[in-house]
Amino acid sequence: MGLICAQRPALPPEPLAALDSPFNPDFLEPMRDAKPNKEKSPAKAASGDRPAGVRRPDAARIPGSSVHASLASEIGLRIVRGDYPPGTILPNEAKWSETFSVSRSAVREAIKMLMAKSLLASRPKIGSWVEPKERWNLLDRDVLAWYATSPDREVFLKTVQEFRHIIEPEATAFAAMRRTDEQMAEISQACREMGEATSLQERTRADTRFHLAILRASGNDLLVPLGVLIESAFDHLFAYTTRELDDLQHAQKLHEAIEKNIRLQRPDAARNAVRKLLANTDGVIRSR
Amino acid sequence: MGLICAQRPALPPEPLAALDSPFNPDFLEPMRDAKPNKEKSPAKAASGDRPAGVRRPDAARIPGSSVHASLASEIGLRIVRGDYPPGTILPNEAKWSETFSVSRSAVREAIKMLMAKSLLASRPKIGSWVEPKERWNLLDRDVLAWYATSPDREVFLKTVQEFRHIIEPEATAFAAMRRTDEQMAEISQACREMGEATSLQERTRADTRFHLAILRASGNDLLVPLGVLIESAFDHLFAYTTRELDDLQHAQKLHEAIEKNIRLQRPDAARNAVRKLLANTDGVIRSR
DNA sequence: GATCGCAATATTGTCTGACAATACACATAA
DNA sequence: TTATGTGTATTGTCAGACAATATTGCGATC
Structure with missing residues (x-):
């Protein structure tokens, strides 16, 4: 293991119960298993008639709860709450993608939003890490809301x-x-x-x-x-x-x-x- | 044409000379032509040994100047400077992508960063618009820097x-x-x-x-x-x-x-x- | 003629898969 | 021990496809 504090073990006993969007609780369902089932892209899964990519039925009904926005809220809250202290390397994009069963693009957009709020920074080969608290933009509306709960x-x-x-x-x-x-x-x-x-x-x-x-x-x-x-x-x-x-x-x-x-x-x-x-x-x- | 003020005509006489990153001036070269050349994916172009996707030779040498970061700076500066007054609908993602010869993903990540700073908001079928100035997070480091120039x-x-x-x-x-x-x-x-x-x-x-x-x-x-x-x-x-x-x-x-x-x-x-x-x-x- | 409903349409949202750039980590050599 | 090169894991970027969404304009109905 490297010198830098590595990511936590994905918080296995705490499966992320209620997400941010209050009306859409289990919208982002956490990783249920590493290997869901094999028939991924081939035949359409049973009753549903959605052609290829697995897609949740009714996504993003509430305006502020697109996938990337929800992700940003969830990850941002965790950071501000202290789950990943400053200096910590976050789980990598693929990991988040797997954990929440969303695409890597969505994860990236969420992370970019947190970077814009100075909660994160990242570099290739290193990953994304939590910035020192002095850099956080606490006067940002979202950050303040997350901070208010902690x-x-x-x-x-x-x-x-x-x-x-x-x-x-x-x-x-x-x-x-x-x-x-x-x-x-x-x-x-x-x-x-x-x-x-x-x-x-x-x-x-x-x-x-x-x-x-x-x-x-x-x-x-x-x-x-x-x-x-x-x-x-x-x-x-x-x-x-x-x-x-x-x-x-x-x-x-x-x-x-x-x-x-x-x-x-x-x-x-x-x-x-x-x-x-x-x-x-x-x-x-x-x-x- | 709709009621809402449409995007400006892409500022044709002002081809975006010097970008934000002071050491990497013409990194983001503006749209030179709609159809560059045909041999896009096939054979490697002449001397260069870059296999497929056309890619600028030395990209992102300076830490803060990845494509999406440069884009965010450029667009953010234009907004704060007043090129697109509050309420204006921005050019759509495809347009930016074409204008700067970058992928739509990069544009989206840039826009997501500006959304995180409350400079923009967007909805499907509508586009992205500039938020009212009262919502701008002027105390954000980047926004402040853009604001300081205007x-x-x-x-x-x-x-x-x-x-x-x-x-x-x-x-x-x-x-x-x-x-x-x-x-x-x-x-x-x-x-x-x-x-x-x-x-x-x-x-x-x-x-x-x-x-x-x-x-x-x-x-x-x-x-x-x-x-x-x-x-x-x-x-x-x-x-x-x-x-x-x-x-x-x-x-x-x-x-x-x-x-x-x-x-x-x-x-x-x-x-x-x-x-x-x-x-x-x-x-x-x-x-x- | 006016109002309502419906379809066309344009734009963002999401997914997938691929490759490039980067820089740490390790093994190897001087 | 120090210097050098290679391996490799992670973000960065690209491309193409389809879904969701809400405006717009058209047509049907009252």
Whole structure:
């Protein structure tokens, strides 16, 4: 055996139960055996009338779950989760292909997607290895989603909230200085819809739109991609959100204060208003 | 013709001169003709002893310039540059394949990489289209690099610097609170090497390491990926960096103040020290 | 004439099989 | 021991085929 840590033994006792796509559980069926049966290409297998290549009956019904996308999710999740620590050489393409009974092209496309997110790198004769964690693009929507499942929800939420404390007050101050009227309209509308929402989900959606609109209005293109963090935060915050009417109304007032200060172009006041809102959110989290 | 804006006419007068890989200029030669020659698979073509598929002689010598990687860079750059505005349907895979004389697989792998960066999305029968700019992952290393070439250097630098003002003071304050001894050692070493550097390039490298180490020491995983911004900033700042000895020494002192305050675990002082450094950098930029 | 349904069609998605390029690992030779 | 060459495993690239999909336009029906 070489020096480099080799791949794990394909996780034989853990046959990859539920895949990513929630509605299509066993779409990617794991390797059931090394040698399935002999009649591979010849005669059509029994009842099915699919001519040559063995093909699963109804593939990729859900938009985001083509074979390569599912593969990328599965492998990406495993990497972020720590199944293959940084530096590890992954199973080779043929192995993945066999494990999931998909073509090598699909595997390659999945791996290319993970390479684009800096989770992997590869070279001929070596294979694909996991990149050092510092290189991972944690702010990528998918990577963030995978990452959110790995540590404690609590820890993840704390990290995200801390990040929001850094970003949002300043972004909001910039928005107060540079917003256009159109951007202001988006912010105001989202704020209004928050107040008028009849369900918690509806409210959360409007809340998300509110904060994303502020990021866009900040006038700094680089702040916009951080919206994925806010979306993720709200996804994971949902379980914590209060059902108390008092708290809801208080939160609404805090949002309206932000809206007002952006509208009146008062950067400092807007910044402080956001700080208050974030402190309030922190309190909600802590009290659970 | 359909309603949706169709692809541009393949840019016939602009035959894609210099590709991304600086050392391998005409690696991807654009479509020279639709029908190259007839003897494709049969006899080996003249002197060359390559058996069947026509293949460029020395391909992919530079690590990052495999065919699919070059393609991704080229297409990605065009998208970010604005050749294909958001909503535009791209030329289809067969077209790219023909244009660059590469296989469809290579095109697909390139497109999959761009999809992973949220620059593209696609569906059968429709094609691949450019995603709205808000979805682009501008904080991705590659996207950022492409983005850096498109607007004015000046504007780009200003945006990045503004972002640094938001992030780095807080990150440094956290580092002062939470750094481990190992992380402190990295920071101190980078700071020392900055002072001892004999070339501007060497100094810039150490400078970059210094700031990245601080981000890592902040104890917030989500701050680490923002390192690409700092790297990019220094890349583009290089032209501005001072050669005046006085300024150099002043900058060095500012860095050492940061190092010291992190070492002594004084968050507020560290934050202020970073603010001073950034103000100094802003001054350098403005004065040119 | 308007609306609905259906087929034609264009494009991505997937599979298969083959060969090239690469660089580590080992055996061999100096 | 060191240097050199060969073996070999893995990704990279190519080619060709068919499936899945959803728009588009046409035709049928109300």
